[in-house]
Amino acid sequence: MNRKHFPGRHFLQIPGPTNVPDRVLRAIDRPTIDHRSQEFSRLGRDCLEDMKRVFQTSQGQVFIFPSSGTGAWEAAIVNTLSPGDRVLMFETGQFGALWQKVALNFGVHVDFVPGDWRHGVPPEAVEAKLRDDVRKEIKAVMCVHNETSTGVTSRIAEVRAAMDRSGHPALLMVDTISSLGSIDYRHDEWRVDVAIGGSQKGLMLPPGLGFNAVSQKALAASRTARLPRSFWSWADMAGPNQQGFFPYTPATNLLFGLREAVSMLLDEEGLDLVFKRHQRHAAATRTAVNAWGLELVCADPREYSGALTAIFLPDGFDEADFRKLVLENFDLSLGSGLGKLKGRAFRIGHLGDFNDLMLCGTLCGVEMGLSQFGVPFKKGGVDAAMEYLAGARG
Numbered sequence: 561m562n563r564k565h566f567p568g569r570h571f572l573q574i575p576g577p578t579n580v581p582d583r584v585l586r587a588i589d590r591p592t593i594d595h596r597s598q599e600f601s602r603l604g605r606d607c608l609e610d611m612k613r614v615f616q617t618s619q620g621q622v623f624i625f626p627s628s629g630t631g632a633w634e635a636a637i638v639n640t641l642s643p644g645d646r647v648l649m650f651e652t653g654q655f656g657a658l659w660q661k662v663a664l665n666f667g668v669h670v671d672f673v674p675g676d677w678r679h680g681v682p683p684e685a686v687e688a689k690l691r692d693d694v695r696k697e698i699k700a701v702m703c704v705h706n707e708t709s710t711g712v713t714s715r716i717a718e719v720r721a722a723m724d725r726s727g728h729p730a731l732l733m734v735d736t737i738s739s740l741g742s743i744d745y746r747h748d749e750w751r752v753d754v755a756i757g758g759s760q761k762g763l764m765l766p767p768g769l770g771f772n773a774v775s776q777k778a779l780a781a782s783r784t785a786r787l788p789r790s791f792w793s794w795a796d797m798a799g800p801n802q803q804g805f806f807p808y809t810p811a812t813n814l815l816f817g818l819r820e821a822v823s824m825l826l827d828e829e830g831l832d833l834v835f836k837r838h839q840r841h842a843a844a845t846r847t848a849v850n851a852w853g854l855e856l857v858c859a860d861p862r863e864y865s866g867a868l869t870a871i872f873l874p875d876g877f878d879e880a881d882f883r884k885l886v887l888e889n890f891d892l893s894l895g896s897g898l899g900k901l902k903g904r905a906f907r908i909g910h911l912g913d914f915n916d917l918m919l920c921g922t923l924c925g926v927e928m929g930l931s932q933f934g935v936p937f938k939k940g941g942v943d944a945a946m947e948y949l950a951g952a953r954g
């Protein structure tokens with residue numbers, strides 16, 4: 561199909577980047593200001609303070625980089641570790657595997673616990689691995705909170721409890737790139753040492769900002785860690801940040817957008833309701849999937865993601881061809897199967913600036929697509945989801 565124009569709004573239902581609210585687009589659409597001015601200093605301070613509330617930390621420090629999430633992964637590693645250090649990581653899916661690669665590239669030794677891409681980080685394995693490490697060589701336990709490739713959310717509070725039981729002093733690092741601002745993430749309560757975030761998912765912004773939320777323990781570790789760092793240096797950031805400034809040119813207009821987006825999340829809707837809204841849309845989506853008779857990738861109901869749902873297609877039906885059909889016929893973008901799930905599973909993103917009717921439209925596109933693609937399935941998923949949404953307010 562070679563259409564030049566699709567009337568109506570495109571449905572961007574990949575699990576990030578997500579839809580950017582018009583208000584946030586307008587906040588970004590302003591003349592760039594002098595990043596050494598008093599006006600910028602207020603903007604910088606507002607963003608740094610607000611982001612602490614988003615990470616639910618009062619004791620930690622937040623750093624903002626003009627980067628994608630991968631940059632913030634690298635920042636977490638180079639600020640806290642030394643060449644040859646050992647860390648513990650988990651094969652929860654594509655992003656767990658990619659973060660491992662970043663660590664390996666820096667000469668860090670990774671104890672990579674294999675997984676089946678259907679479960680989160682197993683707290684009991686964390687405890688066992690740390691107990692085995694009698695010489696306390698493991699410097700960090702590194703987990704992806706919400707595995708965007710599988711729709712599985714690891715139970716970080718339980719991972720923390722497992723670490724505490726083992727009595728091991730390793731740092732806890734958590735990738736919150738697709739959970740921040742959509743799934744409850746509690747930096748202080750779970751005593752996470754470094755959290756990694758990105759702008760393009762729950763925060764409802766375009767790609768381009770990376771975040772680290774850092775505990776006092778991690779800041780102390782950064783003073784003796786020996787991996788080389790320059791652009792990502794927390795120490796270089798910390799000084800100028802005190803006045804809301806940055807050691808190099810910041811992404812000024814994205815910060816205008818960030819201030820607007822976090823005010824919507826924190827002050828207008830409120831984080832509790834934001835999390836409930838995401839859980840509700842996730843539950844409605846699973847209701848549709850069950851009614852269709854399709855299989856979820858996430859195998860443990862305790863780990864269902866509030867941000868996205870990954871769904872297997874039956875054998876012989878390629879998810880890439882299915883998504884192509886849905887895009888061409890309904891102007892709906894669905895998430896691809898990543899890594900080991902390529903060809904087998906597609907993903908529905910239901911995070912960010914999203915409401916009931918947007919979800920209904922998305923599920924309609926999927927159900928019509930399943931029919932047209934010839935997938936054997938039971939009709940009525942959209943009806944079941946609508947019934948769920950009509951009944952489950954709040």
Ligand code: PLP
Pocket residue numbers: 576628629630631655704706707708709735736737738758767
């Ligand atoms: N971690 C998770 C959980 C992600 O979902 C992503 C991207 O989707 C990344 C890391 C990598 O972030 P980026 O693509 O912004 O570099």
